[in-house]
Amino acid sequence: MAKKDPYAALRFKEFRIFLGMRFALVFAWSMQFVIIEWEVYSLTKNPLSLGIIGLMEIIPAISMALFAGHIVDQNEKKSLLVKCLIGFSVISLGLFLVTVPSVVSSLTKSTILWIIYALVFLGGFVRAFIGPTVFSLLSLIVPKKNYPNAATWSSSTWQLASMFGPALAGFSIGIMGVHWSMCLVFACTLVALMLLTQITRKPILNPKIGEPIFQSLIEGVKFVFNNKTILGAISLDMFAVLFGGAVALLPIFAQDILKVGSEGFGVLRAAPAVGSIITMLAAAYFSLNKNAGVKLLTAIFIFGLCIIVFGLSEIFWISVLALFLSGVADGVSVVIRNTILQLHTPDNMRGRVSSVNSIFVGSSNELGAFESGVTAKLMGVVRAVVFGGCMTIGTVVVTAFISPSFRKLDLEKEVEALEKED
Secondary structure, eight states, rough: OOOOOOTTTGHHHHHHHHHHHHHHHHHHHHHHHHHHHHHHHHEEEEEHHHHHHHHHHHHHHHHHHHHHHHHHHOOOOOHHHHHHHHHHHHHHHHHHHHHHHHHHHHHHHHHHHHHHHHHHHHHHHHHHHHHHHHHHHHHHHSGGHHHHHHHHHHHHHHHHHHHHHHHHHHHHHHHHHHHHHHHHHHHHHHHHHHHTSSSSSOOOOHHHHHHHHHHHHHHHHHHHHOOHHHHHHHHHHHHHHHOGGGGHHHHHHIIIIOOOHHHHHHHHHHHHHHHHHHHHHHHSSSSTTTTTHHHHHHHHHHHHHHHHHHHHOOOOHHHHHHHHHHHHHHHHHHHHHHHHHHHSOGGGGGGHHHHHHHHIIHHHHHHHHHHHHHHHHHHHHHHHHHHHHHHHHHHHHHHHOOOOHHHOOOOOHHHHHHHHOE
């Protein structure tokens, strides 16, 4: 077996530009979401309002997901992503304007709140297209034998941006206020757009251009549900994120339980991403492909335990440590899942498969935020988080029991075969 090259994908110039673009985009998106969380809770002091933020984004993201996947598979990816980033920039500009002090003072809290919800809702439509477009574009930038390595670096970049975005959001809110923090988000969207223009247009690999949309959507859904490996990986991750969505309640923990202010909120929000990025960077050097099924189940079990510890903690450093370790476990899950998706998805179906994945996994973040907000309202914040952690562990136990084939999942031979290709 040839020696593993941890930098194989990074040797392609366009892939490095792609990573820069993705970092700027995710940095802006994650920072914006944290700023919105803080602003909305400051306006309402109601946990349910945090859940509504997630709901406002997930409704269009889910309803448009399959259609977006069809559009992505039928069109040139770079040009489509440019349009998406322009849309995201306009939404960020709108959120920046609605937080201008003179605007805030001239409107009622209710009006500001609903304007924010409306802009988040529009962002959900944009998000429905961004996910499958980015996923599809990645596979056109590097050779197939480098997909696993590219997926690891792409996931690491996503997590790195997810780490710095929330952390900077917390500090910038404390230093500059919400208004100028949103201005920084808008600037980052423009950086992402500028980098994307440096990537050349790519060929459309779908042989069924012009295929009727209904037939196309059915084909994509059937592929995912007939591929037990893909279905198992995204289903397991979906339930883990759905029930373990404690991150949505972090403004409450920061303000009312741990009493650490906006700076502490930024640290709490970034802690899971720090853990994930360490795991993902390590995965570039040490493969997670052997016994991938067992590793995935174990990682999500540990994730659930960490969520329970976080929910019960009233000490800041213990809370940060629990979130950090939950990120380490989640990083293992993300690397394995993304490797499965890149290896098992045909080029002509990447948009649709990614869209189904976004329904299962991506949207579960917002569903988890809504679930956390509702359960926090019904049973209290601490009980809601502990309940979510217990349900996550329960999901792992059930999956391990009913799917012995998933426990035996091993990607090592597939990856070795690709690495031997010229």
